[in-house]
Amino acid sequence: MADDTTLTVPHPAPDSAAPAPAAPARRKEPAQPERTAETAAVGPAGPPRGDVPTADDKATNFFRVAGKRRPPVAARLLAVVNRSLALVLLAGIWEALPRIGAVDAVFVPPxxxxxxxxxxxxxxxxxxxxxxxxxxxxxxxxxxxxxxxxxxxxxxxxxxxxxxxxxxxxxxxxxxxxxxxxxxxxxxxxxxxxxxxxxxxxxxxxxxxxxxxxxxxxxxxxxxxxxxxxxxxxxxxxxxxxxxxxxxxxxxxxxxxxxxxxxxxxxxxxxxxxxxxxxxxxxxxxxxxxxxxxxxxxxxxxxxxxxxxxxxxxxxxxxxxxxx
Amino acid sequence: MSLHTAEHDSAERITAGHVTAEQGPAGPVKIGIRGVGKTFRIRGSDRPFTAVEGIDLDVREGEFLTLVGPSGCGKSTLLDLIAGLTAPTTGQILIDGRAVDGPGLDRGIVFQQYALFPWRTALANIEFGLEAKAVPKRERRERARHYLELVGLSGFEQRYPHELSGGMRQRVAIARSLAFDPDVLLMDEPFAALDAQTRESLQEELLRIWEKTNKTVVFITHGIDEAVYLGQRVAVMTSRPGRIKQVLDIEFDSREGDLRADPGFGEYRHHIWTLLRDEVAAAQEQERTVG
Structure with a gap:
């Protein structure tokens, strides 16, 4: 409560917010790290700008940050291979162990x-x-x-x-x-x-x-x-x-x-x-x-x-x- | 942005710091709060808990009234009472002279935590109240789009709440409350959970929407700046049990430029700050003892 009774430093008018292309740069300002797209979308009934962060944007940004813009098909294929690797490994062991005689092939057939x-x-x-x-x-x-x-x-x-x-x-x-x-x-x-x-x-x-x-x-x-x-x-x-x-x-x-x-x-x-x-x-x-x-x-x-x-x-x- | 209409200006020309009676000076009374008190029974205690007590306040039609008070002073209880979500223990609340006997679509509430339905898109959320009002589907859709545009969110119709930022969610919540066209808008610290920049831009937009729609607004806040910036009148509440300590008329010669830098703004805020200082101390003392 005490905090709310102190006068805050006046902010610059929201209209003076940087134009759209400068938006990513603004995020780097140490003083205002939490600046959101709200600031920009002020004008009376103005249509919201395209750079409002969304879940999808975040995902693409993530890929960009990672430096590799993988086509989604390849990425998904890799995930499938990654996931089935353990299964393939299990199948291989199951096949091999009875054949090399490590387990009794009568009880655990290949x-x-x-x-x-x-x-x-x-x-x-x-x-x-x-x-x-x-x-x-x-x-x-x-x-x-x-x-x-x-x-x-x-x-x-x-x-x-x-x-x-x-x-x-x-x-x-x-x-x-x-x-x-x-x-x-x-x-x-x-x-x-x-x-x-x-x-x-x-x-x-x-x-x-x-x-x-x-x-x-x-x-x-x-x-x-x-x-x-x-x-x-x-x-x-x-x-x-x-x-x-x-x-x-x-x-x-x-x-x-x-x-x-x-x-x-x-x-x-x-x-x-x-x-x-x-x-x-x-x-x-x-x-x-x-x-x-x-x-x-x-x-x-x-x-x-x-x-x-x-x-x-x-x-x-x-x-x-x-x-x- | 010129906030006050000429009619209001002539009616309200009162010098800074001047304190009027609880009765508003002009215009038909929209919300009449008459000797309202609310006590709760609390578990494990014989003593009833008095949230608010002896509240007398009139809100005129089309007025923007802000309600400021220390935390726990019963602001939200008062709003629930006006909304008809709970019944007063003593006194009564009148809307257009008729006693409130339950919630209704003549009053819309905007909550601090948005209260959007997460399984509905922005558009479907705005349609919610219209469904309750049994508005036909086609018209529902049209009106929802209109109000989404009014709050500056065209193009976000199909977004789910979790895909929107806090400020955008609150815009949707405001649009939802406006869409079923209530006469009264009750706002319970709607901007408290937002960051400072978002809050200021939404405050400005709320005033724009208010001018455009002519709603009667009761706006609860614990921020003095917010109360002075938004309200035509500011009602200051005491610590629990909440009473109305004073009602101030807020009047600026011009609302152009940075209003918060206006010397009048500083005077108002200092006056309210002084009124609240003792109440805040009392509220903190209460919290310690009840704790």
């Missing part, structure tokens, strides 16, 4: 053999059958979790009485491992599809529910205040402010749930199933079809990766406004 086994499984139609069985189960459970957990989470986050009523039960269940409940689901729903789908649903519902609740609860209060000041009632406020503000947090929950859906399903399929990737792995291991087992494992990794990529792209569509 990668090429596994890929060949994978291809055979694909041609025989077996892989597709198991893949399909798993996909239907995980998508059903995951989809149900989205449909039920998001509305429930919104209600819990928005209505305090609902939250107070439900939170002890929720607290209890979220701390109960889904895996521990699988026998219960099997007892109640039998060994068929239902128990597996319910199991996946249960595991997926928690991250979505909890993230939705926190997404609604952590909406910037100032935004709510601002919307209220413009006369928005509770319904419009929810629709136009709370929901869009919560979307990124909800998506974090959905992506987590997507990973869980595959993770827990494989477990359920290993415990009791007649099809599915989890069953494939378990079955091939029992029958000593080791390359087929690895082929199943690789397929699961690929499925998980695919799921995550898909969800990421959906997320990006819904939250283009985020800084990252």
């Amino acid at each position: 990668l090429s053999e596994i890929l060949a086994a994978w291809y055979d499984l694909l041609l025989s139609g077996q892989l597709l059958e198991h893949f399909q069985a798993s996909l239907i189960r995980s998508l059903s459970g995951f989809g149900m979790a989205i449909l039920l957990a998001i509305p429930l989470g919104l209600a819990i986050g928005w209505y305090r009485p609902v939250a107070e009523f439900l939170s002890p039960v929720l607290e209890l269940f979220r701390n109960t491992s889904a895996v521990a409940l699988l026998p219960v689901f099997i007892l109640i729903f039998g060994l068929g599809e239902t128990s597996k789908i319910v199991f996946v649903f249960y595991a997926c519902a928690w991250p979505i529910l909890l993230n939705t609740v926190s997404g609604v609860r952590t909406v910037e209060p100032l935004l709510i205040k601002s919307a209220r000041s413009m006369g928005l009632g509770p319904v419009r406020l929810f629709q136009k402010v709370i929901l869009p503000a919560a979307v990124p947090t909800i998506f974090t929950g959905i992506r987590l749930a997507g990973a869980y859906s595959i993770l827990v399903l494989i477990f359920a399929e290993m415990v009791g199933a007649k099809a599915g990737l989890g069953y494939l792995i378990q079955d091939t291991q029992f029958n000593f079809r080791i390359p087929d087992m690895y082929a199943g494992i690789i397929t699961i990794s690929a499925l998980g990766l695919l799921f995550n990529l898909l969800l990421l792209s959906v997320e990006r569509r819904f939250s283009t406004w985020r800084t990252t």
Whole structure:
């Protein structure tokens, strides 16, 4: 407060700011390092000048400062190579170790053999059958979790009485491992599809529910205040402010749930199933079809990766406004 | 830039430092604040917290009133009350003679932290209030563009708030509040988070927009210079519980050139500084004891 009561040194009239081309030079003045484009864009209703800093400009400036104006295609190619380098290295080691006899080729066959086994499984139609069985189960459970957990989470986050009523039960269940409940689901729903789908649903519902609740609860209060000041009632406020503000947090929950859906399903399929990737792995291991087992494992990794990529792209569509 | 209209000039010709009553000298009263007080219940304390107390103040139509006071004196509470975001404990607030009973589109607020919706582009942010007013889409777009131009941001329609500088964000926030055409503009330290140059340029632009749109403006600040530069009248508040200590008429012969170098400007600011000095000390004492 004391600072504000002291008179500041009068600034030169903003109109006297240097013309556009001199803008970069101005930044170097030690006395005014924080000078922004605001200073220049003064004139009455004058159109803003082109040199206002933007995210894109900063990016190009960065490249300029680095001294190398790389064409974007080459830069992206380099990034791809850079990222896949570790994978290629891993594949090479996997191929080499069994071949030089460092590991037992019976238990860890070379990668090429596994890929060949994978291809055979694909041609025989077996892989597709198991893949399909798993996909239907995980998508059903995951989809149900989205449909039920998001509305429930919104209600819990928005209505305090609902939250107070439900939170002890929720607290209890979220701390109960889904895996521990699988026998219960099997007892109640039998060994068929239902128990597996319910199991996946249960595991997926928690991250979505909890993230939705926190997404609604952590909406910037100032935004709510601002919307209220413009006369928005509770319904419009929810629709136009709370929901869009919560979307990124909800998506974090959905992506987590997507990973869980595959993770827990494989477990359920290993415990009791007649099809599915989890069953494939378990079955091939029992029958000593080791390359087929690895082929199943690789397929699961690929499925998980695919799921995550898909969800990421959906997320990006819904939250283009985020800084990252 | 000639700020005061001829009408205002004749009504307000009062010598520097002269203190008038709370009642403005002319023009129909836009905002009537009558014996307003606000107390809050605070957790873990039996004693209620009195933010403001016994506030009487009239703001005339088309007037630019600045409200200055030490930090924690209840300035923002008073603004929330005028906005209808909270109800007064005692007294009442009248807009055009009618008691305020909630927020409404006849009053627009500009917050210090912009309060822009980060998922909306600049244009869509400005349209927000118009959507609340159920203005058809085509007209919404047109009006939003018009107000974006008014604040000098044409060409930035599709930018998201995080892609704009602080000053530009505040321009968008001002445009948003103007777009639904409220009679009253309530501004809560809107320029406090900006650097000095940006602040001065926005102050100048705000005056230009005010002249153009004829809004009644209540502008909260803790900067004396800002209060004197912008206000036709400056209301000085006491430390908590906030009361109106004095209301000063601000009058300059001419607003050409560097107004802040005008000897009259210095007199005003010294006068307010003297009024505030004791209040600031009292506020700091309060903060220590409540701490």
